[in-house]
Amino acid sequence: MVENNPLETPQKGDSKKASKKEAKKAKKTERKSQAEASVDEDVSVGKYGNFSLIQSNSQAPKREFHDVAKIDKALVGTNVWVRGRLHTARARGKQCFIVLRQQEFTIQALVNVCETVSKMMVKFSSNISKESIVDVEAMVSEVGGTGVAGCTQRYIELVVSQIWVVSVAASQLPLQIEDASRPEKQEDADSLNIRVNQDTRLDNRVLDLRTPANQAIFRIEAGVCRLFRDVLTKKGFVEIHTPKIIPAASEGGANVFTVSYFKGSAYLAQSPQLYKQMAIAADFGKVFTIGAVFRAEDSNTHRHLTEFTGLDLEMAFHYHYHEVMLTIGDMFNAIFKGLRDEFATEIDIVGNQFLVEPFTFLDPPLVLQYNDGRAMLAEAGVEIGPEDDLSTPAEKLLGRLVKAKYDTDFYILDKYPLAVRPFYTMPDPENKTLSNSYDMFMRGEEVTSGAQRIHDPELLTERAKHHGIELEKIAAYIDSFRYGCSPHAGGGIGLERVVMLYLGLDNIRKTSMFPRDPKLILVLKILV
Amino acid sequence: MNGPVQMYKTRQIIKHDLKVDLPTCMYGMRNIHAKTNDLGPLGDHVSPFQDSADISKQVKQLLKRIEDLSEMDTLIDRQERILRQLNDLRQEMLNLKTNLCSTTVTNELVKNAVSTPTEVPKLLNIVINVSPQHPPYSLLLIKKLCVDLFNVNVSTHLHSTVSSLPEKTLTFEKQLQSFPVNANLPTYTIRLIWKTVVPSCELIVSQVPISGEPNVLRYLARLIPNVLIYETADNVWEIDSALDLSYSLIRARTKTERLGLIQSLNKKLGKSKFLCGHSEMTIADLAASSAIRQVADNEVTQNMMKWLQRCDE
Structure with missing residues (x-):
């Protein structure tokens, strides 16, 4: 820049106004010159700016980074490097307050004009766009009093000495993370009532997933999956992988997706059941599988998806299918305990955004007979016929009744009427209208449906005829039992549903990372 | 032996219609087996039935006499009413039976409940x-x-x-x-x-x-009064106060508080076998012994020790 001449003298004899003007001008130029002077002597050069594109250079700096979650009072006084997202930046005079976010954890960073930090650096910091990824070198210092409101690391802050932008975010965001993570309190006139609705969230899923609650939800989901594997492996189960492209629609009932398969067509598996049972017939004893399950049902409810993750298990037993039912019940309890003990922080974070009561359960799990359940409903004024299935509202009511009486959100309902179960369900030996089948409920919604399967080909044929199923279509299924098969029972669990109900969320789309439902796929085609 | 003609004839061994010469040295007695003119419903049988036939005849006569009385009508009415009620009750039980789940266990329960309702x-x-x-x-x-x-x-x-x-x-x-x-x-x-x-x-x-x-014990005692003694006892108020003492004992915070309550329970026990001067175990004993075992196992007197053992037997 060209330096102005500050010595230009004002002309005398002008009006007062003119003299004032002159004075102002003089001041302005003076300030300008000062500013330029400071540019010249910017003490922070080389300590801030946009970092060159990281291409894994051979001269790349070797730095040790700290996790935000692990920065605590023990590190006060030490110099740390942190890479995080710039959550918010707010300049105030010679200071700039930045909140750095790493997954669900946040920490305040302070850029303060001092001997080593120039005003320019503060200005640069306050202008970094939200959601950019930055590298920060800073001194950890303690914060007294009530600490920093709104940060997970409350009692410490970072005093920044270097700040580099690693990846810039667009300055216009389709949704603000702050809005998306605002607690959903119903009646609170004081707090801001800006919400991000579900569609906007799903359209910009990448941004939405950055909210603390979503970070926690999918960590918990991973936890459920891991616990399922661990618990069953410990119980002697073998994990198997079943095909998802199947030649014929396996069971009746749910609709299947058709896919073109070279010259003909094939279907997407709506349940790994047939393959689980074949594994039992092949003497694997106890098997489980985790995999995608497809349902071509055009139902737009809060708890249906067209593609979801199924946790399925099947187990041979000796004399009574309760051996299997209680194994599944124990498995659920072990998962709940694991979540309670290992994911307390994550559950709290989800609870901060979506106010829900903690999940309760009994050990050993509560087992009720279907008819007991009917009696409880009848007492509450809802009559269900002895051979009728429970409707969704009845299920929810029963859930509330059980919760009131036993204070448990998880229970097993045993001995369903034979009439409402698929043809392969084993009938009860003592009562012709009942069957050896069970459903398991979380917060009054079904998460598992299971039963003892008929392993005798003659009885299976008879039951299939009774249900009016064409025998040719299921010939392969029946034939798999012709060479002897252990009595077995099992069940399938919807992963997304378990997570949704464990956390008490209201929509299954919240627990599916990229949910597929009859409508959503059209929107998501653009994104994914 | 006088069967159809196809049968062979046998020689008669005993003759029934022999004329017996009765001795005259003894005094004579009336023949009680002798046939009367009215045989009654059991007429062709011999001996005791003859008498019962007589009795039934008498009863019939008696009934004939009182049949005209109005009391009889009310009695009949009452009986019919009772029968009807019984029938209703039976129907209700049957309904209950079908309503209850039909697995064997509960069936057994219902059967037992029917046979031993009390x-x-x-x-x-x-x-x-x-x-x-x-x-x-x-x-x-x-x-x-x-x-x-x-x-x-x-x-x-x-x-x-x-x-x-x-x-x-x-x-x-x-x-x-x-x-x-x-x-x-x-x-x-x-x-x-x-x-x-x-x-x-x-x-x-x-x-x-x-x-x-x-x-909770009070509630259970009302459900099964024949097992748990509470309201049928003659000094219910005593039992009630013992129950309240047990309630306070569980909630007591300090040792002095507990000792005071145990002292009062001891007084209630006195020299008798069980609390409140009873010779049988009442729910006061259940509650008190349970409370003592929960919070003050080592703070009881010798007398109470013995009572606790009696409770456990």
Whole structure:
């Protein structure tokens, strides 16, 4: 820049106004010159700016980074490097307050004009766009009093000495993370009532997933999956992988997706059941599988998806299918305990955004007979016929009744009427209208449906005829039992549903990372 | 022997129509077997039936006489009414039977309930929430008391808010399970849920829980009055005050407080076999012994020690 001449003298004899003007001008130029002077002597050069594109250079700096979650009072006084997202930046005079976010954890960073930090650096910091990824070198210092409101690391802050932008975010965001993570309190006139609705969230899923609650939800989901594997492996189960492209629609009932398969067509598996049972017939004893399950049902409810993750298990037993039912019940309890003990922080974070009561359960799990359940409903004024299935509202009511009486959100309902179960369900030996089948409920919604399967080909044929199923279509299924098969029972669990109900969320789309439902796929085609 | 002609003839061995010459040295007696002119319904039989025929004749005559009386009509009416009521009752029982789940276990329950209606109470679906620090020892005594009438199956559950059970509670659970089960008697299930509740335990019936072990015992005593003695006893007020003492004992915070309460219980025991001067165990004994075992096992007198042992027998 060209330096102005500050010595230009004002002309005398002008009006007062003119003299004032002159004075102002003089001041302005003076300030300008000062500013330029400071540019010249910017003490922070080389300590801030946009970092060159990281291409894994051979001269790349070797730095040790700290996790935000692990920065605590023990590190006060030490110099740390942190890479995080710039959550918010707010300049105030010679200071700039930045909140750095790493997954669900946040920490305040302070850029303060001092001997080593120039005003320019503060200005640069306050202008970094939200959601950019930055590298920060800073001194950890303690914060007294009530600490920093709104940060997970409350009692410490970072005093920044270097700040580099690693990846810039667009300055216009389709949704603000702050809005998306605002607690959903119903009646609170004081707090801001800006919400991000579900569609906007799903359209910009990448941004939405950055909210603390979503970070926690999918960590918990991973936890459920891991616990399922661990618990069953410990119980002697073998994990198997079943095909998802199947030649014929396996069971009746749910609709299947058709896919073109070279010259003909094939279907997407709506349940790994047939393959689980074949594994039992092949003497694997106890098997489980985790995999995608497809349902071509055009139902737009809060708890249906067209593609979801199924946790399925099947187990041979000796004399009574309760051996299997209680194994599944124990498995659920072990998962709940694991979540309670290992994911307390994550559950709290989800609870901060979506106010829900903690999940309760009994050990050993509560087992009720279907008819007991009917009696409880009848007492509450809802009559269900002895051979009728429970409707969704009845299920929810029963859930509330059980919760009131036993204070448990998880229970097993045993001995369903034979009439409402698929043809392969084993009938009860003592009562012709009942069957050896069970459903398991979380917060009054079904998460598992299971039963003892008929392993005798003659009885299976008879039951299939009774249900009016064409025998040719299921010939392969029946034939798999012709060479002897252990009595077995099992069940399938919807992963997304378990997570949704464990956390008490209201929509299954919240627990599916990229949910597929009859409508959503059209929107998501653009994104994914 | 005078059968059809195809049969062969046999020689007669005994002659029935022989003329017997009666001795004259004895005094004569009236022949009681001699035929009268009216044979009655059992006429062709001999001996005792003849008399009963006479009696029935008399009764018939008596009935004929009173048939015209109005009392008879009311009696008939009453009988008919009772029969009708019985029939209704029977129908109701049958309905209940079909309504109840038809698995064998409950069928057995219903059958037993029908055959011994006075002895078997309705104890279905009882849920008791218990604080793990205060195992309800009275349940063990109840199990013992009921052993001849029915099995009490106590199934225990651990609520998710409790992570683990203390040692004494685990022993209590083991004691509960160690009872022999009599397969011939009906079985009732009480669900016990270990959960942090104040004070010590609560029974869930409807919306409002019944809290405190003595109150739970009061409830059970009303369900099975023939097993647990409470309101049928002659000094109910004494039992009530003993129950309240047990309630306070569990809630007592300091040792002095506890000692005072135990002192009062000791007074109630006096020289008698059980509390409040009873010779049989009442629910006061159940509640007090359970409370003492829960909070003040070592703070009792010699006299009470002996009473505690009596309770356990």
